[in-house]
Amino acid sequence: MEEGELDQARSLLHEALPHFPDNSYILFQLGMLSVAEQDYPAAIQRFRTILVNHPKATRVRLELGRALFNNGDDDDAERQFRFARSGDLPAEVNTHIDRYLAAIHQRRTFRWDASFAVAPDTNINAAPSIEEISIFGLPFRLSDDAKRQTGVGLTLNGSAEWTPHLTDTTRLRVGGTLSRTDYKGGEFDDTLANVWLGPNYRVGNTELSTLLTGTYRWYGNEPYNHALGIRQEVDYDLSSRTRFSTALEHQWVQHDSVTSLDGTRTDWTGQWQYTLTPSSGMMALVGVSRESTQLDILSNTIYRGGVGYYQELYRGISVLLQPEYLEAHYDAEIPAFGVERRDQLWRARLTLSNRQWVYHGYSPTLSFIHSERDSNIDLYSYDRNQFQLGVTRLY
Incomplete structure (x- = not known):
């Protein structure tokens, strides 16, 4: 993934998933692959699956908020960003979250x-x-x-x-x-x-x-x-x-x-x-x-x-x-x-x-x-x- 070999990464992850269906790392990387391909509904599903058993996973919640934002689900994205904002995050990450929240407020009209x-x-x-x-x-x-x-x-x-x-x-x-x-x-x-x-x-x-x-x-x-x-x-x-x-x-x-x-x-x-x-x-x-x-x-x-x-x-x-x-x-x-x-x-x-x-x-x-x-x-x-x-x- 770091070298841009997304197809090969996807193949490896899908090969491993049946053996470790509840592995959060595999699900997270599949979600990130979907984000890279702009398949936001698939990414949302992966991130939600992780949060079902790991509701305190701040990084996963942050990425879910980003995927929801890119998919146009502003209400749910705002909720996820506000939850993520309460975690122990670096100051620069909190600044990015605040920008997302401001963008949601600006563009949401219905x-x-x-x-x-x-x-x-x-x-x-x-x-x-x-x-x-x-x-x-x-x-x-x-x-x-x-x-x-x-x-x-x-x-x-x-x-x-x-x-x-x-x-x-x-x-x-x-x-x-x-x-x-x-x-x-x-x-x-x-x-x-x-x-x-x-x-x-x-x-x-x-x-x-x-x-x-x-x-x-x-x-x-x-x-x-x-x-x-x-x-x-x-x-x-x-x-x-x-x-x-x-x-x-x-x-x-x-x-x-x-x-x-x-x-x-x-x-x-x-x-x-x-x-x-x-x-x-x-x-x-x-x-x-x-x-x-x-x-x-x-x-x-x-x-x-x-x-x-x-x-x-x-x-x-x-x-x-x-x-x-x-x-x-x-x-x-x-x-x-x-x-x-x-x-x-x-x-x-x-x-x-x-x-x-x-x-x-x-x-x-x-x-x-x-x-x-x-x-x-x-x-x-x-x-x-x-x-x-x-x-x-x-x-």
Whole structure:
């Protein structure tokens, strides 16, 4: 290979491979041969095979990032470069990685994502387990429709964004997301669509976006509510390993049937992401949201906090753990119960994926989500277990 005898090198490596099918050195050299021949899909496959059992192999991850970059897979290339950047690399190599990251940001004008899953759920209507509730001091039995129900749903999530250049430092952002959960009978089907439009400015390592937003939700396959608003986002790359993001959004909300819920919703979130090692990363999130409706008993403030940890393991297994806590305070006493509503929600999500099984960029995932809400009004307390078995794009 060093003397340019690529055909002879390939012949020797292929002759050795059947005898040592898991030898990382042979697979790596075959990958490098594919890079030299500009056969980037073959190189990507070789490098991924090595990382299945050696997720901390920084050099392999770096070469995978380069092959993905040359193949036009910018999202995955950026991820691999950021993981590689956390390794013990010489300063000049880190400089090259930073150049690749800058080039990705400059040339990428379209990105999309999609996932699909089968989703068994122990409480599809987020209902309490109690049989009766006290209203104005009198006992009432819950109807069957108000009790918890189990079911198996189908979930679909998709997103896309187009960001054409307006000037060297300014882009236009046009995008949207769509999420849908579908259950048998349709009574608890839930669909949410979001769209946004606005300019994005980049100054050094900081990005600012001012977006007009729109939201429409259908519940039970009937229109539920819609909203228009404005959103301000700020992203700051402290380094190739660390990113801070914050977003503030204010929306004017109208409901299609229950007009007493009409009002405004303001939401702020702050997020920190950090790449720990070439095979792991973590994040933290805090937030607060304010919903003001025509009725004080429905107006509320929600405080939110969460963390996340990602680790690539051997045999191609990846683990993502995300615990989260939310606390809701309502403005006024509910006459029927004689107290102001207070909720505490604990939620934890565990996701397993297999990087070894990839088909057209998609990989199987298995998620388990446990939610438990404790309210001072029993009617709003519940626990819920959700499973999701599906496929998602591999990043």
